[in-house]
Each structure stands twice: as C-alpha cells, then as structure tokens.
Amino acid sequence: MSISKEIAAHLPYLRRFARALSGSQQSGDAYVVATLEALIADPTIFPRDMPGRHALYRVFLALWSTTSQRSLPVPDVDRQTSAERNLETLTPRPRQAFLLCAVEGFSIDEVARILSTSREDASALIHKAGQEIADQVATDVLIIEDEPIIALDIEALVGDLGHRVVGIARTHREAVILVASKTPGLVLADIQLADGSSGLDAVNEILTAVNVPVIFITAYPERLLTGDKPEPAFLITKPFQPDAVKAAISQALFFDRKALQPA
Template sequence: MALADTIAPHLPFLRRYARALTGRQDSGDAYVAAVLKALIADPSIFPPDVPPRVGLYAIFSRIWSSVALNVETGLEAAHSERTIEALTPRSRQVFLLVSVEGFTPGEVSQILNLSPDEVSRAIDDAGREIAEQVATDVLVIEDEPIIAMDLSKLVEGLGHRVVGVARTHTEAVAMAAKTKPGLVLADIQLADGSSGLEAVQEMLPQLEVPVIFITAYPERLLSGMRPEPVFLVTKPFQASTVKAIVSQALFFGARARAATH
C-alpha cells in the first residue's frame, strides 16, 4: 500500500491534535502541511517498524520541534516572543497524546522519543497544570438529556459551573446572551434539526469565548476547509478526553486574551 493511502485515515485526527497543541486552526494546519511536504520530499523518513499512526505522529513531533518552522507558520507579531514550545510544554504534548489521541504511554515514548519515566513525569506535570485552571461558567448546547447531564457533571467535577443547558439554536443564542459563559460545549446536531455550529457562529461576534464541538463524525468537520473547530470531542466520548479538551480550550483562551491586553 502506498504511504499516502496508509496515512490518509489518520490525517483528520492529526489535525485535531495539531490544533489543540497550538490553540489555532491555521497554526495547527501549517504543521500538518509541513509533515506532508516532508514525506513527499523524502518518504524514507517514515519509521518502518511502528504502526502507521504512531509513525505519522512521530514525524509530526520531529517537525514540531523545528525552530525554523515555528517562525514560518505565520504567527502574529503579538505572539513573536512566545515560542510554540513555551505555549505547549512537553508535559502538555504527552497529556494530549494519551488523553485525547488515545495513545498508550509506550506509544508516546516512541512518538516523542522519551523514556517511559519521562512520559510518566510529563503526565504528572500536566495534571498539576490542569488542576490550576481558573474555574469558569459553562454553557452546554446538547439535545440529549443524558449526554447533557454527563457533560455537566464532568465540567462541574473540574470546578466549573454550568449556567445553562440549551437544546436548540434559539435557546443557545438566548442563553449565551444572558449568561455570558466562559466556555461553550456544543453538539452539532440539535433537537429541532438546527445546527449547534450555526448557533455558535451567531453568538461569537458578541461573545469572546472558547468553544468545544461535540460530534460522532469528526472527519466531516476536519476536512481542511474553513471554518472548522479548533477543539473537538468525538462521540461516544471518554471522560478523560472531555477533561483534557476543556483544560486545553481554557488554557489557550486565557493566553489569547492576555496577549491582546
């Protein structure tokens, strides 16, 4: 099988990881594009003795560590004093790979070229960082009551407060205007056939807030076309995944706001 066919099924998820790592769609996609260019130029750099997904993420990690690429991604001048590595330390990379991307610690060792002890320490470090996240108000946009309850319990368990659960586009926009949440969790398909994505697009001009989208079909949203979500949870979701993405969304949202003040 050709290398392109081997890695193609994994590219949507690599884009998800890259965007969570950088907190931006354009920066994340730039890194993925650089990985593809490197593989086209020299397919032999792809590790031959590991599963294709592990090999793809390993190449990404190698590109990610390139200082030259950090400069070439087109980050604004406001970000010039903050390297990507400073925004996302190694411990956060490990946490995302394990909790969001579902790799085992052993696979993470291969991807990042770390020892098992280094991976373990990085996971512990990330847990301490995430525990220090500032609590915020959360709006849940979800038409399934059980899923909405599960999401509410998860974010409340992290120390946040759920200020509303909306089941439709209209309810979501109204609740957002009333409660001014610090985070939004939004399903894509809502009870009345309306779109959670459209609801979020309507509320964002009046509300600067990180948004996590929830869908059973992430590949439909991660096609490389704009606009696309930066933070994405796949149904059925794991509690650890939701917690990881919530922390990432709040982390990057806080850093982005600080950079503008």
C-alpha cells in the same frame, strides 16, 4: 536506516516541544542540541523497538530528566506568551504528558510509551495537568447538547476539572438566550439539536457576540471536516472517551484558541 536519517524530519517538531517544555526557544534548542550530542556519543540509547519520532522524544525526555536545568539558558520572561508562562506552573511530569498530547498530538498510549509508563499512569498525568490548568483558568461553561444523559456526562467531566456549568441548552434559541444572560468562558457544542436546529449555527451566532473557545462533541464530524475553512480546532467524536474530552477542555482554555470563527 541511520539514526540521523530516521530523526531528521522530526527535529522541527522536537524543537517546538522543547520550547514549550522549557519556556523559551533558547533553552529548548539547547536541550535539542544536547540530545543530538548524546545520540552521537552513544547511538545505543536510541530505542529501536518503537517508531523513530517516539524514540527521539523518549531520548530527549530522558536527558531532560537527568540534566540540571540551571546549566541551560534562562527563559526570557518578558518575551514569553501567557501560555508559556502558564506551563511553568505545571509540575514537571504532568507538563510533559500534557504537551505530548496537546501540542504534539500523541495518543495516550503513545504518551505512555514515550514516558516509559503505563497507559493508566499517562492518563492520570494528563488528568492532573488538566486539574492544575483548571486551577489557573477555571471558567463558566455552556453545554449545547439535546441528549440529557450525554449532557449530564459532560457536565460531570466539566465539574471534575473544576469548572462551572452555567447552563445546558437543547436548541439554538436556548443557547443564544443563555449566552446573553450568562457569558461563558467555554462552549461545548453538539451539531444536531433537539428541534432540528444546528449547534454549528448557534456557535457561529454566539461568536459574533462573545470571544470564546469552542469544542464540538458530535456524532457527525464529517459535517465539520469538509476541507473548507474555517474548521474546528477542537473536535471530539461521539461516542467519546472521557479523557479525550478533558484533554480538549484543558487545551482549549490553556491555549485559548477559537474552535470556529463565524464564516
């Protein structure tokens, strides 16, 4: 298959990534065009030992690393979103890893391959981005979890990112009471709680009073992924990987999306 056919379907996603990385559509598109011109001039730079989308992003980032950003259009600060402005404060390499994971949906292993680094280094880059984001948007976190050991593990992950846990609720009622007294900036919630109550119901009640992003951490993802709306934007399956939870926390706060609005 020709390179043009192999990458055609991936170009809209590369434009999205380029815009997020550069801070503006104009600059991002300029980098995408430069990438295509480089591929036309020398097709051998396109790696044939990896999937087409991965190869395209690797070529793009190699060009990004070697091209002077001063030669490309300057972002229009007045038209940037808060997330785009926040991205500019992240150091370059962690920003690339974070966006590959958070925006493009690549796994840590895929991020490592695209960046030509080890899995450990890719994980460290994403973690560093999470720490830098926490410095910007450190917040109070409510944990809704009935299993004490898991709750403590999540609390430690939250603390590692520089956030503060304002309470751990084991039931629907405890969660609602805690929110009334200590308004959180983020909620991490299980679905099945200690007294048989529902973490989903607790979240929906909380969202009627507080506008806050939510991440569900559950052993029962099928209860949320039903095909009906609304569905959560941030869903971690138990048993969870610490890096996945940290990445989800950073994404939820950075982009400030709401995981699930009340039905």
